[in-house]
Amino acid sequence: MENYESQAYQQPTNDNGNYMVSKLPNTTGSLVLGILSIICCCSGVIGLVLGIIGLMLANKDIKLYQTNPRQYTGIETTNTARILNIIGLVISALSLIYSIYSIMAVGGWNAYYETIQESIRQAQAAQQ
Structure with missing residues (x-):
């Protein structure tokens, strides 16, 4: 049985013998998810999942970049995406905590639901 760990890793090269440089595969996706997690942060759960x-x-x-930095580009964009996701996570977590606190301060889920129903009735009465 051959020992694959002892063999040198062969870098993909082009015809000139230079390393083929490629973009990191998940950079765009993580950047989009970071932006969406900030946009959806007020919903709490959606922002948390996206973040x-x-x-x-x-x-x-x-x-992936740390294993072979010469093969990949776009680490700056990946770092930006990481920061956006962390910001979205923090804001979403704070929003979720505040929502839970607000529901508990009213007296629980049933009291919160009754408060919303009363607000709807008052809005409908004001329109008439």
Whole structure:
């Protein structure tokens, strides 16, 4: 059985013998998810999910870049995407915590629902 770990890793090269440089594969996706997590941060859960997925993709690209920095470009964009995802995660988490606190301050889910129903009734009465 051959020992694959002892063999030198062969870099993909072009005809000139130079390394083929490519863009990191998940940069655009993680950047878009970071932006969407900031946009959807007021919903709490949606922003959290988008931020977590985007952060995982960005971290995957950073690890890929660290294994072979000469083969990949776009690490700056990946770092930006990572920062956007972290910001979206923090804001979404704070929004979710505030929403839970607001519901508990009113008296629980049933009291919160009754407050919303009362507001709707008052709005309908004001329109008549």
